[in-house]
Amino acid sequence: MIIADQESQRGRPRAERRRAHYRAAYLPLSEFAAAWDRGLLDATVHRSHADYRRELEQALRHIAERPGAVVWVVPLDVAGLVAYAEREGVDPGSRRTRLDYNDSLYGAGRDIRWPPPRNGCCWCGSDLKYKQCCGAPGFLAAEMADPASLVLRVELDDVRPPVWRRIAVPSELPLDRVHELIQTAMGWRQARTYLFTGNGATVVDPKLADLVGPAPVADSERLISLVNEIGDRVSYICDTAMGKWSHTITVEEVREPDGENIARVLDGAGNFPPSKGENSNEAQSRGPSSPFPAWSPLAFSRADHA
Numbered sequence: 001m002i003i004a005d006q007e008s009q010r011g012r013p014r015a016e017r018r019r020a021h022y023r024a025a026y027l028p029l030s031e032f033a034a035a036w037d038r039g040l041l042d043a044t045v046h047r048s049h050a051d052y053r054r055e056l057e058q059a060l061r062h063i064a065e066r067p068g069a070v071v072w073v074v075p076l077d078v079a080g081l082v083a084y085a086e087r088e089g090v091d092p093g094s095r096r097t098r099l100d101y102n103d104s105l106y107g108a109g110r111d112i113r114w115p116p117p118r119n120g121c122c123w124c125g126s127d128l129k130y131k132q133c134c135g136a137p138g139f140l141a142a143e144m145a146d147p148a149s150l151v152l153r154v155e156l157d158d159v160r161p162p163v164w165r166r167i168a169v170p171s172e173l174p175l176d177r178v179h180e181l182i183q184t185a186m187g188w189r190q191a192r193t194y195l196f197t198g199n200g201a202t203v204v205d206p207k208l209a210d211l212v213g214p215a216p217v218a219d220s221e222r223l224i225s226l227v228n229e230i231g232d233r234v235s236y237i238c239d240t241a242m243g244k245w246s247h248t249i250t251v252e253e254v255r256e257p258d259g260e261n262i263a264r265v266l267d268g269a270g271n272f273p274p275s276k277g278e279n280s281n282e283a284q285s286r287g288p289s290s291p292f293p294a295w296s297p298l299a300f301s302r303a304d305h306a
């Protein structure tokens, strides 16, 4: 789901959904601290509450540009979240649980309309005016480090022997850049078009935007919007000179970057291109005449993809 932790339309009557209400889950400062203390947040969440608020404000502005969008902020409380998780028998530390808890609060009277008036109280609960708090241009302009690295397994579907790469990718990298990384890491060259699909969303190559209607496009969506928890899985399909190829992307790890948060190929096996469904070693035995490079751990460089 796009902006998975920050929007939800479920729980609304059908007619209301057409008005595109978005309810963003938000942990006020004291609840944010309590959530960290209880181990309910992971590396994909900014450690600083200011960065967390800044990211949410930016995401809300992005959502508000959608036609007919009506945006709300829903303050969550940790005690209620934990009680909800116990009742439902789910993990209180999962983003999915926060989103479902947020859904369960529909109609509970907590929703705060966003944006507030410029001179009104900020949505974040700070007692400052919105224009002097989360709505201040200086606040929004501050640079934030990407807090997490997602370790992805990218595997070509329906081929034997398996062709796969394990890559570490900054969590907030735009999906058009993720596409470029996969192309390089897997050994493809210049796919004509591509799309990501699964986890409740389809994100398309910007070149396809006019053809497929209102689907989100890859240059304005981030990796974290598509997958954000261990085990999350989506398909990546690219149209190449050798036909359409489908890959399964699985999140294997969510971690704080050790040092600089850059894209890296960590591991892999298998070379391209095997025949679909062919149970042979042809892929491994292709000689130097193959148009595809042999698997190399140096498939892409720091300079190109930092």
Ligand SMILES: [Zn+2]
Pocket (backbone or CB within 6 Å): 053, 122, 123, 124, 125, 126, 130, 133, 134, 135
């Ligand atoms: Zn604020």
